[in-house]
Amino acid sequence: xxxxxxxxxxxxxxxxxxxxxxxxxxxxxxxxxxxxxxxxxxxxxxxxxxxxxxxxxxxxxxxxxxxxxxxxxxxxxxxxxxxxxxxxxxxxxxxxxxxxxxxxxxxxxxxxxxxxxxxxxxxxxxxxxxxxxxxxxxxxxxxxxxxxxxxxxxxxxxxxxxxxxxxxxxxxxxxxxxxxxxxxxxxxxxxxxxxxxxxxxxxxxxxxxxxxxxxxxxxxxxxxxxxxxxxxxxxxxxxxxxxxxxxxxxxxxxxxxxxxxxxxxxxxxxxxxxxxxxxxxxxxxxxxxxxxxxxxxxxxxxxxxxxxxxxxxxxxxxxxxxxxxxxxxxxxxxxxxxxxxxxxxxxxxxxxxxxxxxxxxxxxxxxxxxxxxxxxxxxxxxxxxxxxxxxxxxxxxxxxxxxxxxxxxxxxxxxxxxxxxxxxxxxxxxxxxxxxxxxxxxxxxxxxxxxxxxxxxxxxxxxxxxxxxxxxxxxxxxxxxxxxxxxxxxxxxxxx
Amino acid sequence: xxxxxxxxxxxxxxxxxxxxxxxxxxxxxxxxxxxxxxxxxxxxxxxxxxxxxxxxxxxxxxxxxxxxxxxxxxxxxxxxxxxxxxxxxxxxxxxxxxxxxxxxxxxxxxxxxxxxxxxxxxxxxxxxxxxxxxxxx
Numbered sequence: 001x002x003x004x005x006x007x008x009x010x011x012x013x014x015x016x017x018x019x020x021x022x023x024x025x026x027x028x029x030x031x032x033x034x035x036x037x038x039x040x041x042x043x044x045x046x047x048x049x050x051x052x053x054x055x056x057x058x059x060x061x062x063x064x065x066x067x068x069x070x071x072x073x074x075x076x077x078x079x080x081x082x083x084x085x086x087x088x089x090x091x092x093x094x095x096x097x098x099x100x101x102x103x104x105x106x107x108x109x110x111x112x113x114x115x116x117x118x119x120x121x122x123x124x125x126x127x128x129x130x131x132x133x134x135x136x137x138x139x140x141x142x143x144x145x146x147x148x149x150x151x152x153x154x155x156x157x158x159x160x161x162x163x164x165x166x167x168x169x170x171x172x173x174x175x176x177x178x179x180x181x182x183x184x185x186x187x188x189x190x191x192x193x194x195x196x197x198x199x200x201x202x203x204x205x206x207x208x209x210x211x212x213x214x215x216x217x218x219x220x221x222x223x224x225x226x227x228x229x230x231x232x233x234x235x236x237x238x239x240x241x242x243x244x245x246x247x248x249x250x251x252x253x254x255x256x257x258x259x260x261x262x263x264x265x266x267x268x269x270x271x272x273x274x275x276x277x278x279x280x281x282x283x284x285x286x287x288x289x290x291x292x293x294x295x296x297x298x299x300x301x302x303x304x305x306x307x308x309x310x311x312x313x314x315x316x317x318x319x320x321x322x323x324x325x326x327x328x329x330x331x332x333x334x335x336x337x338x339x340x341x342x343x344x345x346x347x348x349x350x351x352x353x354x355x356x357x358x359x360x361x362x363x364x365x366x367x368x369x370x371x372x373x374x375x376x377x378x379x380x381x382x383x384x385x386x387x388x389x390x391x392x393x394x395x396x397x398x399x400x401x402x403x404x405x406x407x408x409x410x411x412x413x414x415x416x417x418x419x420x421x422x423x424x425x426x427x428x429x430x431x432x433x434x435x436x437x438x439x440x441x442x443x444x445x446x447x448x449x450x451x452x453x454x455x456x457x458x459x460x461x462x463x464x465x466x467x468x469x470x471x472x473x474x475x476x477x478x479x480x481x482x483x484x485x486x487x488x489x490x491x492x493x494x495x496x
Numbered sequence: 497x498x499x500x501x502x503x504x505x506x507x508x509x510x511x512x513x514x515x516x517x518x519x520x521x522x523x524x525x526x527x528x529x530x531x532x533x534x535x536x537x538x539x540x541x542x543x544x545x546x547x548x549x550x551x552x553x554x555x556x557x558x559x560x561x562x563x564x565x566x567x568x569x570x571x572x573x574x575x576x577x578x579x580x581x582x583x584x585x586x587x588x589x590x591x592x593x594x595x596x597x598x599x600x601x602x603x604x605x606x607x608x609x610x611x612x613x614x615x616x617x618x619x620x621x622x623x624x625x626x627x628x629x630x631x632x633x
Contacts (some may be wrong), residue, residue, distance in 0.1 A: 056506045085504040085614030085630055110610040110632045147533070147604040148573060216607035217633050222631045255570050258610045258632075262563060265613060269553055283614040426504040427633065454605035494605065 013060040019043070019050070025479040029063050034069040036278060039396035042074040044418075046475050049079050050224030052424050052467060060442075061088040062421030064280040068093060069288075072361065074356050076367050076413055079475040080422030081253075084109070087282030089423075092416045093174040094352065097289045097360045098344025102277070105264040105285035105297055107364030110344045112260060112301055113308035114219075114252030117185075117316065117341035118391045118402060120238065121323070121334050123245040125225035129447070129491060135223060136449045136492040142322040143221055143315060145214035145496040153212045153314060160204055161306075163211060164196040167306035168313035171211075178338075183380050185341040188368060191308035191348070195299025199256070200263050203300070206346065207256025207307060212314030216454055218461060219251045221319060222393070224400060224488035231485045234386050234404060238339050238485070246488050247323075247336070248400055249315050250393055252345065252421035253308035255276045260304045264297040279457075289362045290347075298347070305346055312341060339402070344369050344419035352414045363414050371405030371417040371482045379405075390482050394421045395471030396444060396450065396461060396495075400488045401473045408480035417482040421469035427460040434459035449492035457495040497624065500528030508612070510630040514623070518554070519581040521618070521625040522561055522589060526579040529562055530633065531570070534604040539577040541594030548590045554618040558627050559611045562590050566608055573598040608633060 020028045022042075027050060029041030041062035045053055053059060058081045065087055066075035073092055081090035086106030095101025128135065144151055153176070155163065163172050167189035169182050182188050214221065226244045229235045240246070253260075268285035271293050277286060287293035316338065320331035327334060347364045354361075372379055372388040379388045387404035394400045398421070409415050425433065439458040444449045452458050476482050503510040511528035515521030530536045549564050551557040568574040576595040583590050598604065609632040618627040 058506075085508065085612040089507060110612070120599060121625060147607045148598050150568070208571075217609070225534050233563070259567075262610055264553070266556070266560075269556065269613070281614060282616065283612055285613070366524075370506075423507045426506055427509055428502065454607075455603060456605055 013057060014055045015057060017059065017063065019059065020219055025475050029059060031066060031134065034063045036044045036183060036280060037063055039066050039071050040074045041066050041077070042480050043077045044079045044155050044475055044481070046471070048471055049467065049475065053081055056083040057082045058088040062091065064284060065091060067280055068095060068102055068104060068284065068286060069277060070095035070099050072096050072359065078418035079472045080367065080418045080420050082366065082422045082424065084117065084366065086163065086281055086357065087366040090315050090418065092368045092413060094361040094363045094414050095289065096473060097349070097362055099287050101362055102286035103289045103294050103297055103347055103362050104284055104364065105268060106283045107366050108261065108301060108347050109366055110258040110261040111252035111345055112257035113305035113342040113343045114345045115308065115312065115341060116248060116250045116391045116393050117312050118339040119247040119336050120240055120339055121245045121336055125243045125245060128225070128245045131221065131326060132449045132492045136451050136494060138326045139221055139319060139322040139452045140494045141493060142318040143214055143327070144212065145216070145494060147216055149210035149213060152318070154209070155211060157204060157208070160207060161196040162309050163310045164199060165194055167309045171310045171313050175264055176314045181313060181316065181338045183307055184338045186343055189306065189313065191302035191305050193299060193383050194302035194306050196303045198296050198299045199260060199303050203256050203259035203263060206259045207254060210254035210256065211307065211311050212318065213254060214251050214496050215254055216457065217328060220396070220493050220495050221315070222248045222396065222485065222493040223491045224248060225491055226486050227489045231483070234485045237386065238389070239335070239337060240486055243268040247319055248393055249312055249319065250313055251315060253304040254311060257304035259494060260300045264300060267293055267296065273322050292483040301347060305343065309341065340391060342369050342391050348357035361414065365416055368416050369405070369419045370415055371409045372415040373405050373407040373410045390417055392418060392420060392469065392473060395463040395466035396493045397446060397448065397463030398469055401469065402485045403473070403482040404485055405482055406480055409464040409482060413481055417476045418472055421466040421472055423465055424467050425465040430465040431456055431459045433464060434462055448490050452495035454496060499524035502528065502532065505630060508630055508633045510628060512626060512628045514626050514628070516624045516626050518584040521627050522558060522581040522584055522591065523579045525558060525562060525627055525629060526565055526576055527564065529631070530576065533606050533608060534602050536599050538602050539575050540583065541577045542596040544569060545574060545593040547607070548588065550588050552587065554586050555616045557587060557589055558618050559613060559616055559629060562611045562629065565593065566611065575602055599623060606633060
C-alpha cells in the first residue's frame with residue numbers, strides 16, 4: 001500500500017489497494033488488505049463516487065483506522081469521505097470500552113464538535129430574495145468572521161469555564177437565545193462528564209474571545225429556500241413548506257477545541273509505549289477509554305464540544321438580530337426557530353447492539369453525523385417518533401438537505417450517516433481552477449449573494465471543489481442510513 | 497535550495513521545508529506557514545519575541561514550534577515575519593521571532609486551525625534537512 005510519502009506530492013497518489021463491491025452502495029476493504037487491521041473497512045459509495053474516492057488516499061486511512069485496539073464491526077466511511085489527517089473525513093469508528101477499546105483525539109479532529117444547525121423562518125422565498133443583498137450585508141455586519149476576528153460578546157475566564165461545563169443553556173440564560181433552542185440541540189448542547197478543569201490554560205486563552213465567532217475555512221452562515229420536499233408530513237412537523245426560507249450555521253469550537261486536540265494528541269503520543277499500541281500513523285495516537293489519559297481527553301473534549309454548541313448558539317443570536325434589523329420585526333415574529341443542531345466531529349459513549357450483545361462503545365464520528373432512528377430517547381420529544389433530524393450542508397452553489405435517522409443506521413452504523421458533500425479538489429487546485437473567473441459573479445448568475453472576508457474564500461470553497469451533495473445524499477438514502485425530508489437551495493452566504 | 501514548497505491535500509494544506517541546518521529548516525517552515533496564512537511581504541519585523549519549545553522528538557518539535565507561532569498569532573495577535581532560530585536539539589528549540597501586531601493591511605486570508613501530526617517528518621537527507629508538515633485548515 002502507498003504509505004511511502006515522505007514529502008513528495010501527495011495528491012498525485014491515489015489508492016491502489018483492494019476494494020471489493022458488496023452491493024450498489026457498499027464497498028469493502030478486507031481486513032487482510034493490510035497488516036494490523038482488526039476489522040474490515042466499509043465505504044458507502046456508488047459507481048460515481050467510488051471513482052472520486054480512489055483518487056485520494058482516504059481508503060488507506062480507512063484501513064489504518066481498522067487497526068485501532070478495540071474497534072468493533074468495521075472501520076466505516078460515509079460517501080462524503082475524503083483524505084484527512086489520521087482518520088479520513090467521513091469516518092466512523094466505534095471501540096468496545098470493556099475490551100480495552102481506545103479513544104483517539106485524531107478520530108474527532110482539531111475542530112471538536114464542528115457542526116451545523118438549521119433554523120426555519122415564517123418568510124417565503126419571494127419575500128427574502130428582493131432584499132438578499134442587504135440581508136447578507138446585515139448578517140455579515142452582525143456575525144464576527146475571518147482570521148483573528150474576535151467575538152462581540154466578552155466572557156470572563158470563569159464564565160468561559162461555565163460555558164464549557166454547561167454549553168448553550170448557560171448562554172441562553174444570559175439572553176443569547178430561547179430556552180427551546182437547547183431542547184433542539186444534540187445532547188441538549190451539554191455532554192455529561194465535561195471537565196473544564198483539565199482544559200489547559202492555553203486552550204482557555206485561545207477560546208477567550210472566540211465564543212460567538214464563525215471562523216474561516218469552510219464555516220459559513222447561509223440563507224436558503226426549500227425547493228423540494230420528500231416527506232411532507234415530517235417537513236410539516238418541522239414547520240417546513242416549499243418556499244420556506246431557512247438559515248444554516250456551520251462552525252465549531254474555534255481555537256479552544258483546536259488546542260484541546262493538540263494538547264491531547266501530545267499526551268497520547270507520550271503513552272503509546274505505555275499501552276503498547278502499534279499504530280500506522282502518529283496522528284492516530286490513542287489511549288484506552290478507561291485510562292487516566294482517556295478520561296482526561298474525554299473530559300476536555302466534552303468541554304470543547306459544549307463550548308462549540310454555545311458558540312453556535314451565540315451565532316444564532318447574531319443571525320436573529322440581523323434578520324430583525326433587516327425586516328424591522330422581532331425575531332420571534334419571523335420564526336427563526338431552531339429545527340436542530342448536530343455535531344459532526346465528536347466522540348460519544350453510546351450503547352449499541354453488536355452481534356446480539358449490548359456493548360458500551362466509544363463512537364468516533366469524524367465528519368459524520370449521528371442519525372438515531374425513531375423512538376430513541378436521546379431525540380427531542382417532539383421529533384422522537386420521526387427519528388433524529390440530520391442536517392447536511394452541501395456546497396454554496398448546489399443544495400443542502402434535511403434528513404432523518406433510521407433503524408437501519410442503528411443496526412448498521414451505530415446510528416450514523418454522512419455530514420456534507422465532501423471535498424474533491426484541494427484548496428490550491430480550487431484557486432487555480434478559479435483563475436480568470438469570478439466565483440462571486442458565477443454565484444450571482446445563479447441568484448446567490450456571497451460575502452466573504454478572506455481573499456480566496458470563495459475560490460477555495462467554490463461548488464466545483466465539492467462532490468455533488470445530491471449524489472452523496474442519494475447514497476445514504478438508498479443505503480437506508482437516513483432518509484430525505486427536504487432539500488434547500490442557497491440564496492445568500494457569508495464566509496470567513 | 498528553495499526554502500519551502502507548499503504541498504496539496506484534499507482539504508488541507510501542507511509544506512515541505514528545507515535547510516542546511518535544523519535551525520534553517522525551522523526558520524523556513526515558519527516562513528512557509530506564514531505564506532499560507534497571508535502574504536509575508538506585508539509583515540514587517542518590527543518587534544521581537546523570544547520563544548522556547550520542547551517536544552518528545554525532532555518531528556514533534558517542529559510541530560510544537562509552528563504551533564507556538566499560531567498561538568502567538570491567535571492569542572497575542574503577533575504575526576511572525578522571520579524566525580531567527582538559535583538552537584534546535586532533538587527535543588528543544590529556541591528562537592527569536594521578528595514580526596508585528598496583526599494589522600488590516602496584512603490581509604490574513606487563511607486560518608490554520610492546527611499543525612497536525614499526520615505524516616509529520618524531520619529528516620536528514622544528502623541535501624540537508626527536510627521537514628514535512630500538514631496543517632488543518
